Amino acid sequence: MVKKVSKSSNASSATKASGQSALSGAIKDSAQQIWLAGLGAFSKAQAEGGKAFETLVKEGLSIQRKTQAVAEERISEATSRVSSMANDISSKAAGKWDKLESLFEERVAKALGTLGVPTARDIEALMARIDELNAHVAQLTGQAPARKRAAAKPAARPAAKAAVKVAAKPAAKAPARKRAAAKSAKSTPAA
Template sequence: MEDKNQEMQGAHNRKKNVLDFRKYTKQIWLAGLGAFSRAEDEGTRLFDSLVKVGEELESKTSDIADSTVGVVGEVKDRVTGRVSDTKEKVERALDERVNSTVSRIGFASHKEVAQLVELIERMEQKIDDLTEEVKKLRSKK
């Protein structure tokens, strides 16, 4: 009876661990999305602010506006580059956190599972080969 209670408790703990992992993974994902969104919003606000300054300058003089258009384009390119860089950094950080969490919990990585599948396939082939050899030996008797 006690063994059965321990088994049920173990099953409950495994289920809870899986649920905790899913919750933690979702939180990491949401944090990454939030960071990406914030970086994108801040880059957009900076760009919008620069456009507004450009519009004011254009209304004052056409000469200043012509030169400002080039500057705004360059700044837009830099801001866009920064947003892209920030996005890549967030993605890398998110990947590292998820991989670290998966590793800490003890789940097998995709690479480890692929290696195990390959090993099983090779073992199955060897078993098939040995089975054929045994059949041939038995048929010779």
């Protein structure tokens, strides 16, 4: 019996060995096919990969151009908005500055007028009047007229006379008005 068992175990060993060799052969064949499929895919990817890469580069370039165009448009819009706001602000500031300057000049002129300080126009008008009077005196005495001042202009004489009269009247009347107002305030009984 031992002999029979050993014969049958040898037969089953041979069957197992042939089954294993068939299985290992199938695995080797399958591995070989997988390897070859991978090499084919790699080769195809190399061949088409260059084309795909170039296509992707072209698409990326077109997208970059579009985004740059949109960004430049937005930048130009923002720049125009900022420049218009800056122009508005500067014009408003200039207007306010001019208003402030004119207000300051008016107040200074009013203060100087209250103090009785003559303006440059008043002095020019007086100089022109002095020149006229000198010429008239020279004409009456028969002497040669004294030389005229450079500031006096013949066309400006009528305006200068009016300016002298206008400038002289408020300066002379201001104290009189104050005195009259003070007298009327004293004489009027309080209610």
